[in-house]
Amino acid sequence: MNSSCSSNQTRNDKPGSYRKTVAAKWVAASLAGVLWIMPVIGSEPMQFRQGFSSIAEAASSFTATKVSEEIITSGATKLKYKYTVTRSGSKATGLADVIRVDLNNPYVSIDVMTGKNGKLTTRQSTGGMAKETGAVAAVNGDYFNTGGEGAPIGGEVSGGTLVSTPSQLNGLYAFALTTDRKPIIDQFSFEGTITAADGSQLTLAGINKGAYNPEGGASTYSHVNAAYIYTDAWTALERPKNSSTSPTEVLVENGIITQISSRNTALPIAVPAGAYILRTHGTAAQFVADHLQVGQPLTAAYSLRSAATGETIDPANLQMMIGGHTILVDQGKAAAFSRSVSSIGGYRARTALGYSQDGRYAYIVAVEKNDSSSGMSLSELQSFMTSVGVYKGLNLDGGGSTTMVDRPLAETETILSFDTEYGTEQRSIVNGVGVYTNAPQGEVKGIKISGSSVLLIGQKASYTLKGYDTYYNPIDVASGNPSWKSSSSSVSVSGGEATAVKPGTAAVTATSGSVSASTTVTVLGGDDLTRLTAGTVNGPLKAGTSIPVPITAVVKNGASISVPDSAVKWEFVGFKGSVQGGKLTVNSVNAGVMTGYAIARYDGFSTAIVLTTAAATPWEDFENVAYPIAFTTNNPAVLGTASITAGSEDHAGSKVLNLSYDMTAGTGKMYAYAQFNGTAGKSVPAAATSMSLDVMGDKSLNWLRAEFTDAGGATVYVDLAKTIDWTGWKKLDIDLSGSGMKFPAALKRLYVVNVEEGQDERAKTGTVAFDNISFTMPSLSSEAGLPTGTASMTIGQKTLTVNGTKKAIDSAPLVQNGTTYVPIRYVLDAFGGSASWDPVTRKIMVLRGSKALDLTVNKKEFVLNGVRQSAEVAPLLLQGRTLVPLRLVSEQLGLTVKWEQETKTVTIES
Template sequence: MPSTTPQTRHKRSRLILPFLAGFLVLSGPVSNAFLPAAHAASAAVTYKLVKQSEMIVTSGVRQLTYSWVASDSKTSEAIHVLQIDLKDPYVELNAMGGPKGSVTGKQSVGAMTKETGAVAGVNGDVFRTGSSTEGVPMGAQITSGQLLVSTEQLTGMYAFGVTKDRQPVIDNFVFTGTVTAADGVTSFPLTGVNKSAYRTEPDKAYSHVNALYIYTNAWTASERPMNSAAKPTEALVVDDVVTEISSQSAIATPIPANGYILRGHGTAASFITGNLNVGDRIGSSYSLTSADGKAYNPADFQMMVSGHTLLMDKGAPAAFTRDINGLSGNADRARTAVGFSKDGATVYLVTAEENGGRKGVTLKKLQQILGELGVWKAVNLDGGGSTTMVSRPLGDFQTQLAHPTSYGTTQRLVTNGIGVYTTAPQGSLKGIVASGAQTLFIGQQSTYALKAYDSYYNPVDAGGLTPSWSIDKQLGAFANGAFQASKPGTATLSVRSGSASDSLKVEIIGEAQIAKLIAEPSSTILKPGAVISVPIKAELTDGRQLSVPASSISWEFRGFTATSKDGKITVGKVQDKTVAGYAIARYDGYGAVVTLASGSEQPLEDFEKVTYPVSFSGTPAATVGTASISTGVPGRETSKVLVMDYEFMMGSGKSYANAVLNDGKGISVGGSPSAMSIDVLGDGGRQWLRAEFTNGDGKPAYATIADQVDWTGWKNIRFDLTAAGLKGSSKLTKLYLVNKEEDQDERALQGQVAFDNLVLQYPPGQIAVSNPTIVMNVGKTQGTVDGKSVKLPGAPFVQKGTSTNYLPLRFVADTLGAQVVWNGPTKRVTVLRGDKMLELWVGKDSMTVNGARQALSAPPIVINGSVYVPVRVISEQLGQKVDWESKTKTITIH
């Protein structure tokens, strides 16, 4: 550890700010502000837990999925539970960790289960990340009865463990230990095992100052601990015998499995050099003491993983034992928790999903959920991007994600987890399983397989079984285990082999389930020969967000001809006088529009002949890095690109790493581009990527290139510039990364990105639309357009029993310069104007606006062959203002 001069203290405090994996830890005393919801007045909105599915993982382990449904909303959050019966003699829980048992190496929960043979698991302890830490668990970790990491001296930090006699325990454990010299009398307190440097609570002291620590071969980082300015004094102990002592420098000898390093600073270093000699036989002992004073030998535990705040105690929500602000505790986020039943016979591993439209839950809501599950005592584990649950589907040999993570299918690397294991012997064949996709889109094909399990619900080889398949509803073509979906709905897929059978619910997504259809084009320039990639996503009414296969999408083109293949459209002929072209992606009749405009592209910069300076700036000053024009970058070996290396520091507030162009004077951007495309070499660091411009009036303007750099390798990105509001003679001054304040530990604090081929996209200007003033009167077929008298196809009217004004859709749409398309079979009317697409259905109380479903106060109706719609719906959604004069019953649209 460094010396305790004020200057050194300040330097080290930057390096060991306490952050959690998933969340920032704000330390300090617990106030009433941290009390859970159960202690406050109940809100008007109520929730209920509704079970959706249940699956056996292995004997004694069930996986359950619930919906957490709010009384005021049709949407719900997804809650996932692994329910473990500790009375089952073949079920075990254990702590999983880094590769080959490393406490300083991280890996995904899926990798942990694969390496250790677990049948299910969740992520575990919180941990610090960044260039100054190793990612060691903040709390204790016991694996198979061996203490790999001791607890930190933190206030209100709880841990979950299972004793050798299969009793679950949740408590606030404190580590105590002693190292005794060869004389059997002289001793020194042992502060911990395999710990990173941190600040203790509540005194904020440096953890390793005047302290003695044990490091084992589970510590695989290059230093003990890393980034320490101190010159440690160390002793290598093998089979309780001191074999090597090094003063003021680390021992280079690898630590054997039957040995450990004693590392000391200050008075602890003096104990080593003054009382230990090579050849001495010394002793070391340590224990974990619970909050009520009970001392445990770590060997009494089968496993232990720490968490954070206590959540449940005696079946009721507990007062939070740590500050939850750093956990985003009052925001909806992904969560992970572990708890057990009152009788100690059942353990619950619980996750709340956060992905797409699903936002997760607050910690107070998590407490309510645990209460409904019947959890007696529970502790919060790492959450946010760390939240992961994997399980082995019945009949499968490998684990897989039980639900999406915050990153989709990507699993974050974490420090440890809780694994579920089976020790059951091979049993006899018990049953078979139909395995395959349970959610499909119309037009999608899936192949289903037969799997089998034994009397302990563990997988067995199904190679000798002959399956016979059937489906109860004709929602598509089914043959030899392959199903091609053609209609929306739910069906039951059945398989039989001999006397054994199984069934699987299959859901085929229909239009009614879609809340939003999202098209993400790579370009919006309308020109012959253009090839535009347009991936489509569907956000469902229950919050799920799914990618729609290209084979399930049909396309309509207006204003131009085009072909579509594999998610890409190729523009053919553009019709004369076309101002805007519309590519409409449809799934089961539900549409999303891509508005294309004829325009041009102009290269802005390819960095091949740069004559201006490029430099780096960081805010705050602790953010460091470099920016330069370089060659030899992977993927661009023969060309020049702009490369930026960056390093952020953990801390409050946002930090910025800027590649500054031309000393901040920037490079000129001609005209008024609507978009820019850029090639970006991503490092997967998940930072926010932006561009800064300066307008002709000298004021800055900003545009987001990517919400997060979540890719590696080169990627072409098109980003919008209209929202930036570029005016006059603007300049591009910076390309920069933002390290946001929240969830900093979920992003890489150092890395490298590169930029190439900046291209500006220019439409012909705003897509021209007419904006006439339309005046109509209820009950009259005579109106005016810009003061000129016109004849209406039908008179506006007020629907009986309501105050809703209806008017003829086509007349208003045509007058506003919109295109109107009627689809008779579905009674759908499509209105295209500018960059907007509205779709309405006769008799339906909802509409879509650019692919997003919205409620209608009243549905469209048909009178004498003409469609009538509520006046404000069509007018205001198309950007017009509507005035109503009640005395004269006059409607003015302008």
């Protein structure tokens, strides 16, 4: 593009250039969750809601404490903070991450990352853009119309090139860096003109913009009677879509007009490299007809204007600029919101940009919302930003978009800094903020060991030695043939491969030349676990059966670790079997046994797989459905269908339940139900401990649930998937043991939920399908045949009365500190089950029905079906007899205990 340039105009010879280093009847869009409707010409306009929110007072109890500080590269440091805040009288905690960039350091820079290959209308994840451009750290960027082509709502400058102009929307701020590295946060407007060969001029409305509703101007519609430039940064063929206008377009190559379309007709081409298309409508299109001809020169000139100073800014004098939303912090204090924030309320993941009072530091802020962090409100974000040194700052597009990646010291690739609201799933977005290094290679400054810091007994792990130079960038040290050693017998190490031997800690040290590094490796014992689970919790008790039983341990900090086969000891009750390669095989079943147990122990911590003659019971495969299935919803604007159809892919040749939904016309929390058998549902006849089903996902990121009505009339909701983050068929295994459901029950609905918070981040249309629903109902066999009735014992008496028949026992129940203790063997004799005693570990393993209970003498903690729990009292060992707390054990085994104070009698019922 050719352009003239004066003091108030800017030269932009290559719009949209990219550096590696660096119409329907109704048009619906959303900005941060606010619905924004653009009618076609002639309809009554519905304006995007605008208003100024007073500062929501942040809780005075807000505190933030730095928990870690890590250098990413020379001039860029990642700081992690833990914050605590009181909300409505309750304390909430969370984590926030800050990348602090030293703008005085010549080896570090900040720039905008855009889509794929630096192009608009392409969209890519934050991590993908960081990898493509070589960023050492990055976060998501500007707000965008999720229903549009993929262009930012705010302005964008990258490497001095104006990629996209600010939208004419009140109160939107942007963050910029000048070429002399001065940070600016301000509101910017765009000014530009096109000059024809005859000297006539036409006002430009913007560059590379999607359709929107301007505010505060003469036009309700962005592209009516307006002229826009589209550069080769805009890859979409529509410029833009859903504008409610028909364009006349002009192709300009090397400053010369080479094509002009027919009136009200777009050029059927993408913008050629280095060229631009002038897109006009109405009065602007008349200007084209009156003043422009193929072969004539056409000149463009434009600039940005600062709202704070009124001065024009040449984009070539900006290193970068990225748009945002409301101002958050000004002069080190919480600022009044410059734009309505009603649509971005609640406690969410957040992203923000700011700078220090002296302009030396830029702060890139990301607040986590995941299992470890509660997210923040905008007012809490203001408090956080001021507490970490932000003098002026603005809000970026947060919620499900919030994503930070960074390159750990000595590593060569960036990784996700924390789980997003969707786990490890990263949303595809239009742009982001990248941090880059241009430092030369320095000398070796340090080395570090990469590898797992936590191991389980028997687990092997590989460790690598990586180095970083004087600029904290990665440098190769592996070629130095490092030597390795371990400080304790808990871990053995050879050539970088470590083996966990026994519980404890060890310092694993590597030495390369004159430098060495150590890392602490902890080998976990049974006492470090809170849960031990098998990949399959129930199975069929039948010779020849083979089921997968990978064992997973959950440690006290919540992390899950796969337990190696070599670390698990197996015991089989009621059958003979073996476990190899993570698979349990039933070799033979003992005569008369209906319930068997495969007990897995890791350093004394146990879990059990219950095998029964019932096992997983097929419940519905949709091949011969004899009851009605219907689509229902909570919102009349939500449309959809629920029907039995032919399956696809893995389920071709099978019938499936297909649920399609369209929520685009709805608002608020929306549901799409596949309803079984009217309001009655379909019966689940016996107590189910788990459920499995095949689900074809649509990667909508919506919530998938099931609704039951139990025997007591209560509605029970079961999560099938918190986010539908897959496509194609996938088997889901759902644990029902903690649902509190009373059986028999009925499955009433399978359904998709689109919650209101962050709704613009999820698909409003989609199709899911279901097949092969099964329930594991161990009560059909594992509880079957267990004795029922009543048993009673009197304190101090060595007798037990079962269903009216008295028998002698060799140990009397006793009361100690208000707790009744009994010999468990006699309770199990009366009501079924078995108990085993290990004199070495002083543990009692009790098995009854679908329950496996592990107790330890003098310990209040117990393990039930692989989950560590805490009791008020512990088992005792008295005179060589093991006595257990009666109420604890009986209630955990599904028995009812009653106490008669006057006669000192305990009654147990089943």
